[in-house]
Amino acid sequence: MRVGVIGLGSMGMGAARSLLRAGLEVTGCDPRPAAREEFIAAGGRAVASAGALPQGTEALVVLVVNAAQTEAALFGPEGALPRLASGAAVLSCATMAPDAARAIAAKLEQAGMLPLDAPVSGGAAKAREGAMTVMAAGGAAAFDKAAPVLEAIATKVWRLGEQPGIGATVKVVHQLLAGVHIAVAAEAMALGIRAGADPKALYDVVTSAAGNSWMFENRMARVLTGDDAPRSAVDIFVKDLGLVTEMARALAFPVPLAAQAQQLFTAAHAMGQGQKDDGFVIRVWQAMTGIALPGDEEAGDEK
Amino acid sequence: MRVGVIGLGSMGMGAARSLLRAGLEVTGCDPRPAAREEFIAAGGRAVASAGALPQGTEALVVLVVNAAQTEAALFGPEGALPRLASGAAVLSCATMAPDAARAIAAKLEQAGMLPLDAPVSGGAAKAREGAMTVMAAGGAAAFDKAAPVLEAIATKVWRLGEQPGIGATVKVVHQLLAGVHIAVAAEAMALGIRAGADPKALYDVVTSAAGNSWMFENRMARVLTGDDAPRSAVDIFVKDLGLVTEMARALAFPVPLAAQAQQLFTAAHAMGQGQKDDGFVIRVWQAMTGIALPGDEEAGDEK
Incomplete structure (x- = not known):
């Protein structure tokens, strides 16, 4: 063939x-x-x-x-x-x-x-x-x-x-979940760090409990090691959450969580993080609050 | 002892x-x-x-x-x-x-x-x-x-x-994830239904893919069968996301996704759904858009 x-x-x-x-x-x-x-x-x-x-x-x-x-x-x-x-x-x-x-x-x-x-x-x-x-x-x-x-x-x-069209629909809905899960993983990890939790201990507890998601487990592992080389980049979710909100608007359907996550990936893009791994949307919270991320020290050593 | x-x-x-x-x-x-x-x-x-x-x-x-x-x-x-x-x-x-x-x-x-x-x-x-x-x-x-x-x-x-305090911190951060995962599971399922996806097919695709979360898999299974008897009630997340936003405010820390999810559980409570299973926060989207939920027909038959 x-x-x-x-x-x-x-x-x-x-x-x-x-x-x-x-x-x-x-x-x-x-x-x-x-x-x-x-x-x-x-x-x-x-x-x-x-x-x-x-x-x-x-x-x-x-x-x-x-x-x-x-x-x-x-x-x-x-x-x-x-x-x-x-x-x-x-x-x-x-x-x-x-x-x-x-x-x-x-x-x-x-x-x-x-x-x-x-x-x-x-x-x-x-x-x-x-x-x-x-x-x-x-x-x-x-x-x-x-x-x-x-x-x-x-x-x-x-x-x-x-x-045709229903494949695209299911994929767009899937990306809604994927994008919000990445953004909320970052929000939770960032809050935990500010509140004094050990990031690795927090990761271990969450990944063994009902608060886990595929994206939390996968992306926060990279945040813990400070490895921001993109397997999937921030800009992919700027695009895909854009598709989500466009599809929703065309259907006159409210998607408040997806819309909020889109703003957070857009903020990461605005910060120059668009080509970083998407889990590093956590740098939006870092920029707002000054928290230290687990990999920062090693990254600093490299410079 | x-x-x-x-x-x-x-x-x-x-x-x-x-x-x-x-x-x-x-x-x-x-x-x-x-x-x-x-x-x-x-x-x-x-x-x-x-x-x-x-x-x-x-x-x-x-x-x-x-x-x-x-x-x-x-x-x-x-x-x-x-x-x-x-x-x-x-x-x-x-x-x-x-x-x-x-x-x-x-x-x-x-x-x-x-x-x-x-x-x-x-x-x-x-x-x-x-x-x-x-x-x-x-x-x-x-x-x-x-x-x-x-x-x-x-x-x-x-x-x-x-x-003492760090146990409570980790639990509150865990509930941030759990609450947002339930609310976004409902948002995605509701959007998929309006967009013409088969709810069961959407569930099967998501639960086998990277968009899955523990809460999506557990709570949307109940939404698919229309079983709203509370294992964990909407009001638990009105309370727990309240703890999340209070802790975050005390730390001067922004939690936009948790705050949005809190509004959605609050809306479900306002609709009289506070003692229903928390996955039925999806009824907020139903109220706004008129979508039919998978269990609605059976529920109607019972009345």
Whole structure:
């Protein structure tokens, strides 16, 4: 099967390598030469532009940042559409508004393709292992056509409905939870520090109790060691909580906690922390209150 | 060992029964005749007032609702203090402000007792099994004296420091997380419903992904079945998020997410939902937007 992967970032590279391992004929597409070279070294083919994908590509995975990039990668002047075989499966994997997911799927259907609204989660490590989670919506024919691709990149494929848009909806709601959980993890850790709790003891108690979340456990571990290299950056949640509040506004639906968390990530971005690991939204509280963070001393030593 | 338990509510009854099973001589104290009768049937002794506890009680577990009740149970006109043996261990287990925990411990020390600031978590089921978590702070002598009690009621005892107050601090920070996690679980589920997601599918995706929290998994399961009988009531979080914002204000520390969640539980209380299960804070969004909740149809059938 001739497969294209547009976007060789941390998730796209993992998916592309997983497809190679599954024995498919994979062409990766990324404007960055380093990403193309890495994928060629792994045994794949690579092109700089979606318009240069092999003619007759039968399945396409679009793993770019947002709806605008997805639109451009498919339908732009250098887009992939003319290179696709009729009836190709097209997986739209970026986190985007449900309306955007529906519009993209409609255009693909009109062009004779089989669209899947298929946002993913799991992070870079899971992507490398072919163990992503896919929150997918689309017709049975699209799922059938995409089956070898889904099998190669994911261990869990949720079939959320026939209508494109519901995959995007579930992903956006998921990001609401993820974003608020990160921000409140930071709020709680920061308050605990100011109140005199030992940060590690607080972490140990919370992670063994009913106040735990996946994000508290994962992100506050990084805050405890002062490791702010981004696995997922503050700016991702500026964007994703923006999608949450846009979707909510379009539905005339109040989301007070998501809106508050959005303000906190926006504050972290304003402080110049946008490319830091998202758990370091805690630096907003540090800036307001002057608390010392666990990794500060070591970081100071490095300077 | 002669032990007293003040407060035979869901947690106190569980602790008192666990102490009985451990072979200690236990007197429970509760103004409600039904609670006393239940404990007597289980093999214990029971009194209506703390002032009627056996003379020479060597360890006391105070499992009432708040600091004011704890103060009254110990130092009030019908309080336990005159009944305690010198050097008795006194476990103050209610969730309260750190300042209140420190004040109570100081009074107990002045009276020659060994105080432990020892808030608990785990819920009624864990209390019955003797499997609570205790977030404890106090001197080594207090921990030593209380050892048989702690062993009987808890499987996990955190020793958070020598100074009373730090147990209360960690518990209050834990409740910040717990309260915000419940409120945001409701916000996300409500938004998903309005956006057209299937509530059960949304639950399944979130609980298998990075957006999960202990509270989302536990409380939204009840929302899915429409079971609003309180294991933990909305009013508990009106109270506990009140403690969070009071502690934060005393420290001049901003807690925007906790403050927002407090408003949402307050709204649920205002709607007459204070004694419903805390996950049903989701009815605030229902009232604002008219969404249908999963259990509504069945509930309607019952009427």
